[in-house]
Amino acid sequence: MPLPAFELHRPRSLDEAAACLAAMPSARLLAGGTDLIPAMQQGLCAPSQVVDLTSARDLAGLDFFPDGGARLGAGVRLSALEFHPELARRFPLLAQAAAAVASPLQRALGTLGGNLCLDTRCRWYNQSWSWRRACGFCLKKDGARCHVAPGGERCWAAYSGDLAPALLAMGADLELAAPGGVRRRLPLPAFFTGDGARPFQLQPGELVAAAWLPGSSAGWRGAYRKFRVRASIDYPLAGLALALDLEGPRIRRGRAALTAVNPSPRLVAGAETLLAGADPRDPQLADALARLVRQTAKPLSTSSFSPAYRRDILALYARRALLDLSAPGCSFNAGICNS
Numbered sequence: 001m002p003l004p005a006f007e008l009h010r011p012r013s014l015d016e017a018a019a020c021l022a023a024m025p026s027a028r029l030l031a032g033g034t035d036l037i038p039a040m041q042q043g044l045c046a047p048s049q050v051v052d053l054t055s056a057r058d059l060a061g062l063d064f065f066p067d068g069g070a071r072l073g074a075g076v077r078l079s080a081l082e083f084h085p086e087l088a089r090r091f092p093l094l095a096q097a098a099a100a101v102a103s104p105l106q107r108a109l110g111t112l113g114g115n116l117c118l119d120t121r122c123r124w125y126n127q128s129w130s131w132r133r134a135c136g137f138c139l140k141k142d143g144a145r146c147h148v149a150p151g152g153e154r155c156w157a158a159y160s161g162d163l164a165p166a167l168l169a170m171g172a173d174l175e176l177a178a179p180g181g182v183r184r185r186l187p188l189p190a191f192f193t194g195d196g197a198r199p200f201q202l203q204p205g206e207l208v209a210a211a212w213l214p215g216s217s218a219g220w221r222g223a224y225r226k227f228r229v230r231a232s233i234d235y236p237l238a239g240l241a242l243a244l245d246l247e248g249p250r251i252r253r254g255r256a257a258l259t260a261v262n263p264s265p266r267l268v269a270g271a272e273t274l275l276a277g278a279d280p281r282d283p284q285l286a287d288a289l290a291r292l293v294r295q296t297a298k299p300l301s302t303s304s305f306s307p308a309y310r311r312d313i314l315a316l317y318a319r320r321a322l323l324d325l326s327a328p329g330c331s332f333n334a335g336i337c338n339s
């Protein structure tokens, strides 16, 4: 489908971008465009105004602080997150997750802000207009019924970004910008609504300015494991991020988070308490973590693989990630895994 006509606005700064959004509430933000443009081509949205963030220079900064923390501008490209040596040293989990997104082409264009604000995905929704029309559309767009949970009144499309679970596991905050220089910070979990149709807590005129990583998570070991159909390019069908702060043979602190199995990315409930003080090589710990992962993951039939299989995969990933991160030879980087 050809792109629908739209008016393009090119603000030069974050404040100008927020002012543009406030003046045109139905406008859509465009960063790398790797999610928005395909959505427009599929007729999933047809904004008459588009605000292009690529000229807003103050969105693209990467700042590192003496306490170990960092501020990552929303306009930073995924390829910069993947290859930045200081970021890889302090937050290897984030570099791994960035490297797992799509293919090098999307990573060269895609941004942190666009990745966090990725629209939720569903096999009934991410289709051409004629495909969706043949099925009577669905309540996320143009229809009245959910094909995944018929009879329900909400959308269960899966949040499918790769960066969010890594940022959750590292305890990140988001900085949101509104017109007039207004800024607010909120813990990342509070940014996601859990509603597949309206996934983000953004007020009119607000946009994501940056993610803040706390110094307290710097140097933690991390593993990001992702299940997808084609390892070269696909979105996650299930993803797990595990971050551990090890002190000798024991875990001082740790967190686990999931993506692609709920309408929002989720911290694994109870994992932080479970991991604190534990021996990462204890088989009972692996069993218990796998159990918590299964409880947090609530996949539905939004993708081509069954919910049961996706939950099983995540439980397996939790066990493997624990073992990998506790291996004596493990530096910080436990690698990405697709199976």
Ligand SMILES: Cc1cc2nc3c(=O)[nH]c(=O)nc-3n(C[C@H](O)[C@H](O)[C@H](O)COP(=O)(O)OP(=O)(O)OC[C@H]3O[C@@H](n4cnc5c(N)ncnc54)[C@H](O)[C@@H]3O)c2cc1C
Residues within 6 Å of the ligand: 028, 029, 030, 031, 032, 033, 034, 035, 036, 037, 038, 053, 074, 075, 078, 100, 101, 102, 103, 106, 109, 110, 111, 112, 113, 114, 115, 116, 117, 118, 119, 160, 161, 162, 163, 206, 207, 208, 209, 233, 234, 235, 236
């Ligand atoms: C073939 C293919 C495979 C892909 N595979 C993956 C994958 O494996 N994992 C993955 O995570 N993603 C994947 N993607 C999606 C996409 O490439 C990435 O998520 C990318 O990071 C999106 O960033 P962007 O800057 O291109 O977003 P854009 O397309 O520019 O924007 C995405 C959304 O975020 C909004 N937005 C952008 N910036 C901001 C901001 N600062 N504040 C508020 N809202 C904002 C936009 O309005 C839009 O709704 C894939 C895409 C394609 C085409």
Ligand code: SF4
Residues within 6 Å of the ligand: 121, 122, 123, 124, 125, 138, 139, 140, 141, 145, 146, 147, 148, 149, 154, 155, 156, 157, 196, 302
């Ligand atoms: S979960 Fe239901 S409402 Fe949401 S996109 Fe899928 S079919 Fe549509």
